[in-house]
Amino acid sequence: MxxxxxxxxxxxxxxxxxxxxxxxxxxxxxxxxxxxxxxxxxxxxxxxxxxxxxxxxxxxxxxxxxxxxxxxxxxxxxxxxxxxxxxxxxxxxxxxxxxxxxxxxxxxxxxxxxxxxxxxxxxxRLECRNIHSARDRVRHYLTVNADNRGRSVTLPGTFKDLAVELGLTHEALYRTLAGMAADGEIERGKGQIRILKCPI
CATH class of the missing domain: 2.60.120.10 (Jelly Rolls)
Structure with missing residues (x-):
């Protein structure tokens, strides 16, 4: 609704x-x-x-x-x-x-x-904010917001908006996403994050 x-x-x-x-x-x-x-x-x-x-x-x-x-x-x-x-x-x-x-x-x-x-x-959101590690915070967000198949997350806004949602600076978020992509956990697309490995 x-x-x-x-x-x-x-x-x-x-x-x-x-x-x-x-x-x-x-x-x-x-x-x-x-x-x-x-x-x-x-x-x-x-x-x-x-x-x-x-x-x-x-x-x-x-x-x-x-x-x-x-x-x-x-x-x-x-x-x-x-x-x-x-x-x-x-x-x-x-x-x-x-x-x-x-x-x-x-x-x-x-x-x-x-x-x-x-x-x-x-x-x-509070549960997510209480997670210390930036990578684990992103993993939590992906788990909660993944589609029915658990394979992708469509972002409601920009990556800067996501940083605000997660309580991270946009620089910290970009570094975290880059690291996760390099490790084969995720793949970034326009307005979307594909989950390649189970986030948690």
Missing amino acids: HQIDWISANIAASATERALRAGQTLFRAGARPAGLYEVVKGKIRLVRFDRSGREAILQLAAPGDVLAEASLFSSAYHCDAIASSEATVRLYPKPALLAELERDPKLLLAFSVMLARQVMALRT
Whole structure:
């Protein structure tokens, strides 16, 4: 199921779209939530900054992904959302969305299913991030995301996006993939990684 397929006609009718330039901020931590955002085009990253100003990426959202779902039940955003490229987002206003969720039990169930899937995906990401070795981290990602035959993984974005997902620098990821390819574990293609040997 597409993350936003559960949106009802009433909620969709209240939606508005906004175009963002690369580097433009969609919302900031501490601001009052406007509603639920769907990424229509481009990529949006959710970030927090440490005391030194270094950026920590929490999520890289691509078309079809939703943002700020937890903030529907909060008085403030918990992070910043910044466009990583030219992007378009669709805003489903908080009042209309909450009213529909309260009115329609089926809609509420579908929303809950989406949140449950996001929790499971987050647990998988945390499991991956807790793996120390870069190579083992890549192996874990390949195992979890391989196709039904377990032979290939289609990347949802670029290799730089994959580095963000894995919590690695893109240089570390490229070195790791090059080493795995040299050892005959994988074969890299455009937007895809073929698994030649069992990753784990």
